[in-house]
Amino acid sequence: MSAQKILIADDEKDILDLLEYNLEKAGYEILRANNGSEVLELVKDHNPDLFLLDIGMPDIDGIQLCYQLRDMAPHQSSVIAFLTAKLEEYVEVAAFEAGADDFILKPIKPRALIARIATLIKRFNENLPSQSDLEIFDLKISPDSYTVTQAGEEISLSKLEFDLLYFMASHPGKVFNRSQLLSSVWDNTIVLQRTVDVHIRKLRKLLGNGYIDTVKGVGYKFVTAR
Amino acid sequence: MSAQKILIADDEKDILDLLEYNLEKAGYEILRANNGSEVLELVKDHNPDLFLLDIGMPDIDGIQLCYQLRDMAPHQSSVIAFLTAKLEEYVEVAAFEAGADDFILKPIKPRALIARIATLIKRFNENLPSQSDLEIFDLKISPDSYTVTQAGEEISLSKLEFDLLYFMASHPGKVFNRSQLLSSVWDNTIVLQRTVDVHIRKLRKLLGNGYIDTVKGVGYKFVTAR
């Protein structure tokens, strides 16, 4: 396994130098970008594990950039963290809404930064979502095209139904409680837990029984055999 | 199934009020603690999904508390975030080393806090540190899928039966009295101690004798040999 790649972007050379020096010392491979366009350039050829983005860059706004990065590989998640000097609430909220994973304040304190990055990357490594098709029993679940076929027949699912199915079928046998399903599949987590039931029922109605089991008092699981 | 539980701990009432008000509005269930000891008290009966801890509390130091929480088996998988007014680098590093997942600066900005908490919980759920299966004698106890197999044959247990078995089988040879079992396995501790007997009996009926021994006048234990 090669070193983790971190893409750092800032319009101030001093900051880039400081980051590069410290992160390289900590064993990471560094990609430097002086502005948003360079980030997009670099991303094409390299595949950074983590982005450290200044929020205010001359050409592309950091938040914008975050949206673009998130759009490039919708199912593939890398870690995006923002660096910012001025902590303004609306920026922080916007950053998280744009899909940021963390928000780090300047001035940069090397040791703290490295500790923080280590936990971020660790989490990222433990969580490698595959965007590949999923074939299980007679189902073929294709996240790219958002289609599901059952024994060759295409079934039409809504986005939510699809996401729920894909998530559960990605972990066959594993029981999820409703909270877990809500926070993993739903955008907005503050809906009634019973909502999950209804969508499970829809899936069962669409696919037929025998794919999703109820574990009473716990939650639901995708079966391991049928 | 209840909403996500967040345990908030701070020695300032104002902060607690602010947190509670905003987090409840966002759909979380809140547990309040005014100091470290109360945190440890609350943890016994409830199982918070996330901890928001003030780093400087009168009795137990936040970092210490974090270590203690990480040592408690059931909570090794919950999210721990610190709240702190003064950002001092050495504290931040220590916090991450103690197993913290995030480090949030006061003053608290409600919207930002909620966005941040949502991503933390989401990440936690996606990381799903799968609990390890327990293999003992001819039993295989799999908490992930809530299944038990005996010599390859799947046995179907209710949630409570499963939890009780898993708990006891995790500590073979250790005798538990009924109170201990109630507070470890049951959510709601206010049931008769005799209730335990009934469920022990159910387990014996399902698994056969020879797994759980009675220690008269004390309680029950999972055997070390059979």
Place this chain on the structure above:
DNA sequence: TTTTAGATTAACATTTCGTTAAAACAGAGG
């Protein structure tokens, strides 16, 4: 033998789930 604690059973209470329908919401097209 008496006493005490545990085992067993069945009735009862509670919790949880499935199902349905209606309300709320969001997006597309006019």
Place this chain on the structure above:
DNA sequence: CCTCTGTTTTAACGAAATGTTAATCTAAAA
């Protein structure tokens, strides 16, 4: 801007599963 359409969420209720209690029976210890 409004209407139409499909989707998601809420709400209500019955059915089923599960947990608790309490009363009785059994076995072991004193």
